[in-house]
Structure formats: structure tokens, C-alpha cells
Amino acid sequence: MDVTERPAMREVGAVSSKKENPLVAVLAAVLRIALAIAIPIIAFLVLYAGFIFLREGNAPKWLTAVVAIVWGVGGVAVLYWIFNWIVEMLPEVWTQRLQPFVFIGPAIAILTWYLALPVARTFWISLFSRDGPEFGTFIGLQNYITVFTNRLMLEAFRNNILFWMGIATPLTVAIGLLIAVLADRSKFERVSKSLIFMPMAISFVGASVIFNFIYEVKPVDAPQIGLLNAIWVGLGGQPQAWPAATSIAPWNNLFLVVIVLWMQAGYAMVLFSAALKGIPEEILEAARVDGATEIQVFFRIMIPYIMGTIITVTTTVVIFTLKIFDVVWVMTGGQFGTEVIATQFYRQSFTALNKGLGSSIAIVLLIAVIPVMVYNLRQFRRQEAF
């Protein structure tokens, strides 16, 4: 297959590299942006009209849902089709100029509205007092000073860094790796991996209920129905309200860490398991023939070989725990010294209605993930001949 045998793609490339009339170039740019924005906006209007129609008509709920699914999904698909049809009617050159934007335009427009622009907008809001740009006053970086001095925020930082990043992350990685290595040598690999992976399918709210039940505490004279207290009392202890036990604060956070460990270890295991399968059998055999013990094989061959995966898993879990919200919110509501950054964000933005401070917390979260973003972009640049 030679380059010359790619007519369509060559042609498209040729158009953009040709010296263009500046007027045509401007027109092309305007039309491209217009296309990108038009499809989502029309899609939105169509959906909106359908929605209002159903709401006004007081349609039964199931009808709303069915129409929504057909209308929403079908509507979007038809829009692509119509716009593509229009673009294909144009002269060949213009088809080639504009068609790519029928394809990628809507995605880019939605991404811009939902993620790219909000970064700037949230930063702007974070420079204002509690009521935001419209009604509040400009206070510069004052909110950020509050973020790093407020008692609850400091508690949140401590918990995020010490418990979630410092304890939950390495434990998740270590346990995931342990299970992957063990399962790799077991006849029951599939079943055991499946079962340990299962919590990934459960919501954090559901998991919180599951563990609330395990941590349930009853008065001293009543039988304990929570598993942990039943064991604890059976061993002669006093019943404890584990995650809410301020007497052991801040270590009560560990009872929340356990939940995330339970849910995320399966994720780590799956990735490690795939990586371990990628180690050539000959290398392992050669080492064993040379008299290496299993422990040496593990530390000297397996670990270096899957280092890339270890980094990936660690980063993913770090980002995940950075944004940890559901578990803490449902289990303790951030009380008893379990506050985290995301619960503070929610509390400030939506309960205390301090938009300025809430936004500055969101920006701090964003800044925290920037190293990962840079790393991803570097990886992308390295592997892709884009």
C-alpha cells in the first residue's frame, strides 16, 4: 500500500495545505465554527421543544422516558445526517473543507461548553465574594487565602493527603497487585477475580449502605447487628460508632478508606493481571532455572516489568481519591473530622452558597490534577504520530 493509493485522504490534506484566498479562509473558519455550534444548539432546541411539549401535556412518566430516548437519540442522529447532507450538496472543495466539522464539531462544542469554558468561568467566579460576579465584590485571591487557612479546609487537606493519598492509594495498589499475582497462579483465577472485581459495579452510595450496616452500632446491652461491633464486643470491647468515633479521630477516617479499598482493589487487580500476563514466560522460566526464588522473581522481574502499569494505576487512584465525595458525604457528611476537599466544595458551593469560595476550591482541585494532565499529554505526544 502506497501513499498514492489514498485518494480521499490525500485530497483533503491537499486542500488545507494549498495557499488559500484569505477571504475564503475566513469564510471557511466562520462556517466551520458555525457548524460546530449549530448542531448542538439545534439538537438542544429540538430536545427542549419535545420536553416542554411533554411537560405541558402532563404525559405519563414512562411515555416521557420513551419519547426522550427515541427523541433524544434519534434526534441527534438525524441532525448529523441532515447537516452532512447539506455539506455534501456543496461544491467538492467546500465539502472537504466543512465535512470534518460536521463530524467533530458537536463534540468539540459540547466539550467547550461543559469542560473547557467552565475552567475560565469558575476561576473568574473564584475571584469574587460569596455572590459571584453579578452581585458580589471583586476580592482578588482572598478566597484562596481562606482555602489554605480555614480550619475545615485544612482538615480536608490533611485527610486527602494523609488518608486518601497516603494510605488508601498505596494500599489499593498493593492489594490489587497481591491479588493479581495470587490469582495468576491459581486454578480459580476467573472466579476469584470476578468476585473481587464485583464491587466496581456497585455505586458508592450502595457501598456506603453496605458498610454502614457493617459498622452499625447498638447500645451496650443490646445484641450488635453490625458485623464489626459483633466481633469487637465478642472479643470483649465496647461497641463503637466506627467512622463516627471522634475518640479515635483522625484515625476514624480509616473506616472510610476501607470502603474505597474494597471497591477499587478490583480495578487495580484487573490492570495488573493484564500486565502480568504480558511478561514473557521465558524470562520467568530462565530466572527460575537460574535458582531465583519466587520472591526474587517478583521483585526483580515482575515489578520492573509492570512498572508502567503501576504508575498508571497509582495515578488513576490518586486522581480518584482526590475527588472522593460520595462515600464521605453519605457515611459521615464530613463530620467527625472526615471532611475532604470535594465535600468542602459541595458544602461551600451548594449549602453555604458561597460561590466564590466554592469555585476557588474547584480550582485547587484542578491545579492538583495538572501534573497528571501534563504527563498524559507527554505520553500522547510520544506515542502518537499525530
Next chain:
Amino acid sequence: MKSRTRWDKIRGPLFVNGVLALLVIIWLVPVLGLFISSFRDRFSLQTTGWWTILPHKEWTIVEEIDPRAEGLDSQGVMEVGGVSATFEELRAGVQTPEGQRVQWVGNRRIGYIQVQDREWTVNWDFTLDNYKQVLAGKAFEYQRPDGTVEVIQGDNFSVALFNSIAVSVPATVIPILIAAFAAYGFAWMNFPGRRFLFIMVVALLVVPLQIALVPILRDYAKLQINGTFLAIWLAHTGFGLPLATYLLFNYISTLPRETLESAFIDGASHFTIFLKLILPLSVPALASFAIFQFLWVWNDYLVALIFLGGSRELQVVTFRLASIVGDRGQDWHLLTAAAFITMLLPLLVFFGLQRYFVRGLLAGSVKG
């Protein structure tokens, strides 16, 4: 000597499988406890651990004595069942030398005395009432073991279940559709800004969605779509798009060039090729992301809390479940059943399509 080598041979697997079995049990027990409890009678659930469905020794009633018929004076020391004790002592339970226990049950005026013995027993009081009560949304009359009747409010979880489906299906399909078009565009079309725009997609992969909540909520307020399904579909579409585009691009860009080239030579347009060739070939990647996104949307709490939180009739399962935790955290008969209902569909999807899910996970491990 021979038996030693045989021991050496089985020692390794025994250790591996032993530790693995232990871990699997630890991982399973939390779900198992919830699952079993959701089928247990409300009263038993409140007073005994779920593990009492296993054979265990428990105080069981051997004899019941009516203190008034026996002419006992509850104000003084009573001689009953081989012990002599005051009312307060009997309330706490008194051990007899034979290992039995004598206990006063109920209040001083109309209570009675039980002679109990420790016997092997199982608490197999299973029922489907918890599920009925949590789904049906009306009040139930409940008869306690001592005969008194109590009226308990149920929960209308079925509405939440329905809402979750209405939220999850479009919030899964719409982003896939949009992302598939974009992935094709990035993979097979040439246009100015292609590289820059794709870098934007990669950069947005890890942006925490918290950053968008305040501005988007404000836009929604202006558009007056707060608290509608439309609002939450669009939000999930926006937040899911970077990963969807990235995953599908990775897949679509590795499809064999030859297939596409011959189609181009035959004069097919991009749209036809996308529809007739690329989409069918991408089914594995589409399925992977679909499962990913479906589980994410179904299990999501924060986005639903922000964009649907205000409207009571649009609550999704996670939100409803969290509300029950907040309002009626001790009503374990409702909580266990409701929690299991929220888990049922994801677990079915998960076990049914695990292969695709794992594939998506391996391909998409750059997102947080």
C-alpha cells in the same frame, strides 16, 4: 522422603489458594450480609445479626411462667424457676446453676417470666416484605412478635428505579453517538486544528467535573432546565465525552486502512463509510464504553444531586438511597432492600458483559 517432596509440591498452591480464598471471602462478606439481610424479617433484622441464619447457640424459651398466676410479688424477692431474685435482677436475666436463664419479659404489670436454655438454632425468618415495602410507596401494617401492630411508612423506590433508567439510557447512547462521529473525524479526516483539538480532548480527560458544576448550573437556571432529565443527560454527555472520544479514537484509528481505502475508491462518502463500515467494526469498543458510561451514570451521585436534587419526582436510585440513609438510617429493612435494588442492574450488566468492561478499563486507564 517421598512424602516430603509431595508436600513441597502441594504447599505452594495450597498457600496461594488459601490466601486467595480468604481474600475472596473478605470481599464477599459485606455484600452477602446485605443480601441476606434484605430478605430477613424486619424485627429479626433489628435485633439479631444476619449471621444468626447460621447454626448457633441461642437462648430459647423452655417454659413461660405467668407471675400473677404463681402469686409472685414483683415488688419483693421472687422464688421462680430455681432462683430467687428481685424484679430488676430478673429483667437483666438470672443464671440458674444448671446453666438455664430466668428472665422477666415485658413490664412489671403485665410481663411474664421465661425460663430459657441455650440451644442450637437458626434464624430462618425470610420474607419478601422488605422489597414490597421499599418499592410500593405506601404505609404498611406490621405485626410485632409480641402481637402489637405498628404502621410503617414504605418507600416509593420503584419511581426512582424508573427515573434511573430514563436518565441512564440516553446519557449512555447520546455521548457514544457524538463521540463516535468525532473519533472518526479525528482518525480519518484531515482538517486545520485537528492536532490542537485532539490535544484538548486528551487534556480534558482528567479535569475534575467539580470545576463545571457552578457555571453549568447557572446556565441551566438561565435556560430554565434545572431539574429536568434533559439537564442531566446533557451534563453526563459533556462529562463523558472526553473519555468516549479518546477510547473510540484509539480503536477506530487502528482499524485496517485497506478496508477504508477500497471503500473510498468505490466512491463512498465519509458518512456512508462511517455508518456502514466503521460503526459495525467498532462494536467491541462501543460496547466497552457503553458499559463504562452506563455504570458511571447509574452509580453517579454527585451529578444527580446537583442537577436533579431539587425535584422530588425525578430522584434517581442513588439519590433516593442516600435520602433514606439520611432520614431513616435505622430502618435496615428498607435500606438493605433498596441498596440491593440499586445494585441489581449494574451487577447483571457487569457479570453479563464483564469481558467488554475489562477491555474498556484497560483502554481507558488514563482517566481519573
